[in-house]
Amino acid sequence: MAIYTGALSSGVGCGIIVAGLITINLDWRYIYWVAVALIGACRVLIIFAFPETEFSRAANLAEADAALSPKVLGEKPLKEGQDPVSAHSELAPPQATTHGNKTPPKRLIYWQTMRIFTGVHTHETFFKLLIRPIVLLTLTPGIRNGGVRQPEMRLPAMIPCLVTAPLALVLYGVGIGQRLHWMAPTLGLAFLNFAIVQGTNVTLVYSIDAYRLVAGEITVTQHAFKAAFGFLLSFYTNPWITQSGYEVAFGTMASISGGVILCWILIYIFGSRIRRVTWGWGFIKRLAHRHEDRVVGE
Structure with a gap:
């Protein structure tokens, strides 16, 4: 998990720098062609270097x-x-x-690990496996308590994000809008990357800790939601800036980010009770709970 989140975070931070270097001498569209090439190379590596580990x-x-x-x-x-x-x-x-x-x-030769289909290893239906990450969106993420550790104990680590995320957006927006020294927006990007890495890691390990039995699906759910939200925000950023200006647009973003991050306090207090209630909902039991033949080593 540490390697995964580290690679993901490095891509976010380094991607901005590489994109800027590309646009110095080339059209901005080349950023996406470079991304296509890198994604294609990763796809080939996944197909031929990522073994199938599912077996009976x-x-x-x-x-x-x-x-x-x-x-x-x-x-x-x-x-x-x-x-x-x-x-x-x-x-x-x-x-x-x-x-x-x-x-x-189970010890297999290389070509055996590359098989696309190795048989059916669960009684769960394909529909349930497909729909589970979407169903998990309806769950609200679930304190020191007689010495019993709870997943919510991870959430105070969100405090640095509460400072760095709004500060980053203000520095970047005001720095570009007011044409301040180049260090102002640069520091804004640095703080923003820190907030993204910190917030993503804390919320991801919290989600996995809270819903360990569906850790794989909850990871897919969280990253899919984050990607969709990030896409929509970036898609409307330029029209927003054109209409309101850098200072107003990024100032509003700073307020929104601060309000969203503050929600960790409510989850810290009520998360455990919320998790117990929502995990027992009827449609959650039918569509999100794993079949007993997939509960291994829990």
């Missing part, structure tokens, strides 16, 4: 148990002073040992 864990565990059975291992006299447990571990093949409650990984 129950069947694999049965294979491991069979490999450890006396019939397979055979009988071997104990050495002098040797206990039965160590003798058993010597006979067991390394790939068949288990670690805690984890099932040993």
Whole structure:
């Protein structure tokens, strides 16, 4: 997760700099052609370097148990002073040992990991798997409490964003609008990138912590919502600036961002109760809860 969020955040910060360098000598449309090339290269890497890790864990565990059975291992006299447990571990093949409650990984050759379809590994319907990230949008994200840790305890880390996000937008808007020293909008971009990285990481780990059983789907939901919101905001930014000016437009954005970030206080206080209620809604149970055959190691 740290590598994922780090790469995502680096793309946001470095992308602005690279885009500016491109537009010095080329038309602004080249920014998107460069993006198309990079996305295409990443797509090829995902197809040929990202293995399929889904397989029947129950069947694999049965294979491991069979490999450890006396019939397979055979009988071997104990050495002098040797206990039965160590003798058993010597006979067991390394790939068949288990670690805690984890099932040993299934070993496949490269081309087997590249298969598009490896079978059906759950009783959940395709429709439910498809609709779950959308259904999770209806859930409102869920304090120190008798020593019991709650996901809401992560939310005070949003405090730096409450300062840097509005400050960043004001610095950038006023700096460009009033033609201040170039350091003013530059610092605005720096603070803005910090706020995006900080806010994204805190809210993402909070969402995963609050809804661990659907961690994959909740991650898709959050990033899809963030991308859609960011697209709409950037799509209307230029007309907004043309009509109202940099100072008014970015000043309003600063107020909106501050108000949205302040919502963490309400979630910090009421989030746990909200999570318990919304997770029990009827349509959430039917469309968002995972089937028991997908609940592994929770």
